Amino acid sequence: MAINRDYLGRTFPAADPYEVSRVKIGDFADAIGDPNPVFRDRATARAAGHADVIAPPTFAVVISMAAGSSAIADPGLGVNYAMVVHGEQRFEYSRPLMAGDVVTAQATITDIRDAGRNVLLTTRTEITTVDGEHVCTAHSTLVERGGAG
């Protein structure tokens, strides 16, 4: 099954707002093995100038991937997920994500191209607070191995 090129340029509706929690940040920091207390302890975070505990920089992918997965999972796009590996990832930050943030993520498919036998699928996801403050833009390229078959 080939990837459907008609999806290039498509923007997917933002899912329900995502509320960033201290517990989820702590779990993420534990999973990546980063002991920094700024991810766990509010007093430490405040001393560093943040209103609450902040998230590690790549935590943004939890939110951007949830938005992107609605695109990837779309049966009309035709991605074989077991053949997918991550090709590239880039973030542009206005500030760190923080406990208590309520954000939305809107994903757009910005590129679909062949690279040898593989297909590269690039999405841009804008993460903004429900009040409209930009937090992070995530650019993600997924590789479907053999997808160009």
Add this chain to the structure above:
Amino acid sequence: MSGQVKFIDVEPGTELAPESYRVTRLSLVKYCGASGDFNVIHWNERIARSVGLPNVIAHGMFTMAEAGRYVTDWAGDQAGLLEFGVRFSSPVVVPDDDAGATIEISGKIEEKLDGNRVVLALTARSAESKVLTRARAVVRLP
């Protein structure tokens, strides 16, 4: 956590001390749960091999997270990270044993920009393979 690096003290070309980060099967299970990325190639050896991989592989984002940790630990501040991008050039293969795999990350000051911004070029290796290429972070320093 070391103190915060100052822009005035940074010189282009300076190599930063390398760090090593361990990744085991348990790390990947935890990362699946914490990230919501349950792609089977990160936890199921049978399926990973059936789709042509040498074994279970780490999430690319796990490796990127360690590179991010390397950058923010060096800078001594989280909020100064403005841009962070990588290309995943080779998988981190994680065997089913207690040692797991090791990701070695090093960095170099590539350039100083206006606005107290510094460009770091990062290198990440595992089992002699370059697992990240074009890995760059732009950090604002005081």
